Amino acid sequence: MGKERRQSERQTVSHPARIELEDGNIFSARIANVSQGGALLIFSDGEALPNIFHVVDLTSDERREVRKAWTAPNRVGVQYIDDEAGHFGRAVRTRSTFGKRAPKQN
DSSP: OOOOOOSSOOEEEEEEEEEEOTTSOEEEEEEEEEOSSEEEEEOTTGGGSOSEEEEEETTTTEEEEEEEEEEETTEEEEEEOOOSSOBTTBOOOOGGGTTSOOOOOO
8 A cells, every 4th residue: 555645644524525616516525534634535536526626514514625636436535725715705614624513503
């Protein structure tokens, strides 16, 4: 197996996600794990995705701009490339919440 290149520990999760492409196409996916620098998406056709796209974690409603780092059958490794500023007019939550359950609102 290849050498581990991740610089931060990953956390296993299983969250529904939405992939949003610049052309307006939207696809369903699942976030399988997250780290400080990126995430693993479960998606049927990672090869067909562009190099840069947005992922919305439907559990926390956070949107991240990502770069496709690698693909394997039904899997896409992505690297976060956004900063903490909002995209498409929406504020992005702090990076530490991506892939984690949003706190319950009273």
